[in-house]
Amino acid sequence: MIGVGKIKQYANVLETPLSKGKQEVSLSAFAFLFSELVQYNQTQVDNIAELERRLEDAGYSVGARILELLCHRDKGNRRETRLLGILSFVHSTVWKVLFGKVADSLEKGTEHEDEYMISEKELLVNRFISIPKDMGTFNCGAFVAGIVRGVLDSAGFPAVVTAHFVPMEGQQRPRTTILIKFAEEVLRREARLG
Amino acid sequence: MAAIYSLYIINKSGGLIFYKDYGSAGRMDTNDSLRVASLWHSMHAISQQLSPTVGCLGIELLEADTFDLHCFQSLTGGYLNPFIYLFIYKHTRYWFFLPSTGTKLFVVCEPGTQHMEGLLKVIYELYTDYVLKNPFYEMEMPIRCELFDINLSQAIQKDRVALLGR
Amino acid sequence: MAPVAPRSGDAIFASVEHVNAELFTLTYGAIVRQLLTDLEEVEEVNKQLDQMGYNIGVRLIDEFLAKSNVSRCVDFKETADAIAKIGFKMFLGVGASVTNWDADGTCCSIVLDDNPLVDFVELPDTCQGLYYCNILSGVVRGALEMVSMKTEVTWVRDMLRGDDAFELQVKLLKQVPEEYPYKDDE
Numbered sequence: 001m002i003g004v005g006k007i008k009q010y011a012n013v014l015e016t017p018l019s020k021g022k023q024e025v026s027l028s029a030f031a032f033l034f035s036e037l038v039q040y041n042q043t044q045v046d047n048i049a050e051l052e053r054r055l056e057d058a059g060y061s062v063g064a065r066i067l068e069l070l071c072h073r074d075k076g077n078r079r080e081t082r083l084l085g086i087l088s089f090v091h092s093t094v095w096k097v098l099f100g101k102v103a104d105s106l107e108k109g110t111e112h113e114d115e116y117m118i119s120e121k122e123l124l125v126n127r128f129i130s131i132p133k134d135m136g137t138f139n140c141g142a143f144v145a146g147i148v149r150g151v152l153d154s155a156g157f158p159a160v161v162t163a164h165f166v167p168m169e170g171q172q173r174p175r176t177t178i179l180i181k182f183a184e185e186v187l188r189r190e191a192r193l194g
Numbered sequence: 195m196a197a198i199y200s201l202y203i204i205n206k207s208g209g210l211i212f213y214k215d216y217g218s219a220g221r222m223d224t225n226d227s228l229r230v231a232s233l234w235h236s237m238h239a240i241s242q243q244l245s246p247t248v249g250c251l252g253i254e255l256l257e258a259d260t261f262d263l264h265c266f267q268s269l270t271g272g273y274l275n276p277f278i279y280l281f282i283y284k285h286t287r288y289w290f291f292l293p294s295t296g297t298k299l300f301v302v303c304e305p306g307t308q309h310m311e312g313l314l315k316v317i318y319e320l321y322t323d324y325v326l327k328n329p330f331y332e333m334e335m336p337i338r339c340e341l342f343d344i345n346l347s348q349a350i351q352k353d354r355v356a357l358l359g360r
Numbered sequence: 361m362a363p364v365a366p367r368s369g370d371a372i373f374a375s376v377e378h379v380n381a382e383l384f385t386l387t388y389g390a391i392v393r394q395l396l397t398d399l400e401e402v403e404e405v406n407k408q409l410d411q412m413g414y415n416i417g418v419r420l421i422d423e424f425l426a427k428s429n430v431s432r433c434v435d436f437k438e439t440a441d442a443i444a445k446i447g448f449k450m451f452l453g454v455g456a457s458v459t460n461w462d463a464d465g466t467c468c469s470i471v472l473d474d475n476p477l478v479d480f481v482e483l484p485d486t487c488q489g490l491y492y493c494n495i496l497s498g499v500v501r502g503a504l505e506m507v508s509m510k511t512e513v514t515w516v517r518d519m520l521r522g523d524d525a526f527e528l529q530v531k532l533l534k535q536v537p538e539e540y541p542y543k544d545d546e
Contacts, residue, residue, distance in 0.1 A: 021380065021382055023380075023381035023382075023453070023476060024378035024379065024380060024381055024453055025378065025379060025381050025384045025451065025452050025453050025476055026373065026376045026377070026378060026379075026450065026451050026452070026453065027376065027377035027378060027379050028327070028376065028377075028420070028423055028451060029384060029451040029452055030379045030383060030384050030387070031323075031327040032327060032416045032419060032420050033384065033387060033388060033391070033416070033495075034329075034387060035327050035328065035329040035416075035419075036329070036391075036412045036415055036416050037329075037387065037390070037391050038329035038330075039329045039415065040391070040394075040395075040408075040412060041394075042329070044398060054394070057394075058387075058390040058391070058393075058394055059390070061386075061389070061390045061393055062383075062386040062387060062389075062390050065386055065389070065480070066382070066386060069382070069480075097380055097382065097383075098380060098382075098383045099379075099383070100378075100379065100380065124379065128323050128324050128327035128328055128341065129327075129328050129329065129330070129341070130324070130328055130330065130338075130339040130340040130341045130342070131330065131340075132330050132338065135330070140329075172344060173344075297422070315426065318422070318426050319423075319426050319427070321422070322422045322423040322426050323423075326419040326420075326422055326423070327419070333418065333419070
């Protein structure tokens with residue numbers, strides 16, 4: 001029959017087998033889509049802080065879903081319950097699925113006990129993006145910060161997560177650091193668990 | 195020794211949206227570069243209008259007493275046709291690259307410089323990556339994208355090294 | 361310069377950088393959710409998705425031309441083929457076919473073999489009027505407009521709405537010659 005698609009039809013989404021996550025699209029397709037996400041959100045805000053917040057919110061919903069997906073598919077419906085466990089889950093598993101590689105580094109903040117940093121020399125979402133001078137320190141990585149916050153929050157580790165450019169010695173371009181500041185309750189629980 | 199003097203990118207209305215010098219020869223101030231850009235744009239448009247037959251895609255060869263003006267393009271014209279043009283003007287060559295979306299790229303270089311088509315294609319791809327995928331770039335407006343500048347310099351540097359190596 | 365044969369969609373897709381389709385799918389989902397929150401009316405969301413697709417199309421066409429070596433599309437028919445066979449493949453990694461031509465060759469359908477936008481998606485009762493993939497129709501319209509073809513692109517079949525395929529109808533409205541800022545005496 002002419003014109004019938006090759007996609008199998010299911011009565012509802014729950015019957016559809018979960019994809020193995022091996023499918024790919026071109027980086028360009030993603031870059032154009034992400035660029036349009038940023039452009040649309042620019043039309044909805046009055047200042048850079050709001051733009052950051054909106055990109056973070058968009059990322060949050062991705063993070064919450066990716067946690068659910070990965071826990072179900074890759075971890076047999078279990079999730080990390082300890083601080084270092086969930087951090088390394090974000091730094092390796094989540095990063096690998098979303099960005100095709102483990103993040104460049106995961107470090108503990110030197111000044112504050114509740115701070116952790118995931119850094120990337122070149123964040124995938126920033127690959128083609130040059131920030132205009134008049135936007136100061138704005139970083140589209142806010143979207144990725146949102147993803148991280150979405151994962152952490154949904155796993156029971158509420159945190160404030162922000163994205164920052166950090167200049168690197170001997171490098172033309174700054175790297176992006178995702179700064180995670182956990183809520184007090186998380187640290188208290190962690191201390192209790194010993 | 196600089197093989198490439200300068201690079202122009204012109205939008206579809208003839209406005210200069212990018213200009214960069216790469217050598218001492220053929221350097222121009224802002225006003226001159228704007229003027230040259232709009233001249234080439236108009237000349238190309240006029241040549242199409244002058245054609246008595248339909249479907250003319252613009253200048254291929256023009257001979258004058260002080261200069262020759264060549265252009266070449268992929269064999270057939272059409273709606274999705276990127277053209278590449280070569281102009282020879284006295285001691286300078288102008289290479290044009292005309293994606294059919296109306297944006298034009300041209301490189302001014304030393305006579306005898308080879309493989310400009312290849313370089314123009316690389317520049318065109320950099321434009322599609324670091325300009326068109328940048329959410330802060332507004333279409334048809336002057337290009338101010340740090341990553342485009344960085345990658346462009348690298349591409350031209352590489353090309354220069356390749357030329358010197360021969 | 362000798363003409364170069366257009367590259368196949370498969371060859372281009374194999375040579376470019378990829379990302380996991382799930383990142384793409386979930387990011388698109390985030391966009392649709394933002395629009396539903398911002399605009400409230402499903403009809404408005406359909407329009408905005410189409411507009412966003414259009415914005416992408418006018419930018420993406422240059423990459424299509426640069427990477428595909430498509431040098432000559434004599435008519436709308438060839439153009440439709442290029443979109444289906446090369447365009448969808450090189451960007452989304454999915455094949456598509458062209459069918460349902462009308463008699464004068466100005467209207468056809470593009471049927472997708474697969475659609476990475478809709479993984480995990482089911483339309484809730486409140487969004488039954490949503491054309492979830494409307495961004496794609498916008499992309500096609502925007503890209504074609506940049507190469508002088510004014511088109512109307514609509515979904516005629518949508519699996520999220522219970523149809524058996526994803527089918528885009530592309531209707532050529534007007535083919536405008538290359539435009540310059542001045543006009544002949546009119």
